[in-house]
Amino acid sequence: MTFLTDWQSFFPQLLDGLKTSARLSAGALALGMPLGLLLALGSASRILPVRYTVIALVEIGRGTPALVMLQIVYFGLPAQGLSLTAFISATLALALTTGAYASEIIRGGLQSVPQGQLEASGALGMSRMATLRFIVIPQGLRVAIPSLLGLAILIFQATSLAYTIAVPELLQAAYSVGSTTFKYLSVLSLAGLMYLAITIPASWLTGRVERRLARHV
Structure with a gap:
């Protein structure tokens, strides 16, 4: 009963964080998927300098952890004179990661x-x-499509890394509640359930789409 009472109390604040996570993943996918298509086409280019450059960029993008990419964009670009908010930095970083994996x-x-x-x-x-x-x-x-849908689920989960640059997404909201109430087990359990509420139906949808497309192969 204690967990249920805590969850009822924490839910509104975590819901705001979940909405931010959803917007962050939507922005990353909206930018990253077209980027992935361009990189995929570039890697098949008959112009050798273009092909090798694109392949190098893809390998760098895939080889760089998303957390490191977040730090590079958030701390590195402002050092070059570009002022970006934490949300935009996280969106761009996750979009670059999305583009690299989507291209393959x-x-x-x-x-x-x-x-x-x-x-x-x-x-x-x-x-x-x-x-x-x-x-x-x-x-x-x-x-x-099925593999891209699976990637989309992973990118949604990767939005949790944005808490490291103070984006008010779901995990950041959970830590914020936990730091004031010290009920970390309750609030993090609720955050985990909210992630599952998105990823489990999405995984089911991905499997359904894959089976449907397989009928026509």
Whole structure:
């Protein structure tokens, strides 16, 4: 009963934190997914300097922990004269991480398009850009959707790292309540349940989408 009473008391403040986490993950995905597509296309470029540069950027993005990326953007960019709020810094950092991982997922999807379809488009006189736009990208993204949804769940969970730069997301709200009430077990348990309330249905949806798309493969 003590936990239930505490949860009822803590819920409004944690709900505000959850809303911030949702906005943060939405912004990171809105910026990171298109970036991932551009990087995936760049890694397949016939221009060698472009290809190698993109591959290097992707490897750096994937090899740098999200927490380190947050610190670089939040503390590093202001040192170069760019003044950013903590929320914008966290959004950009998570977007860069999203873009790096999404590029590899999308690249795998693009490469899954049968070579025969590419040859057929060439035989029909379609340009390389038209082939990408109407054949490769639509089919490649369809293959990549389940994995991209899984990545979206991981990015939502990664928003908890933003507490290190004082973004008032869910974990930061939980620590704030815990520091004043000293009921860390109650408040962190509630925060965990609120994360689960998002990630479990999202995981179920991802599996459902994957099974539905598999019917047409």
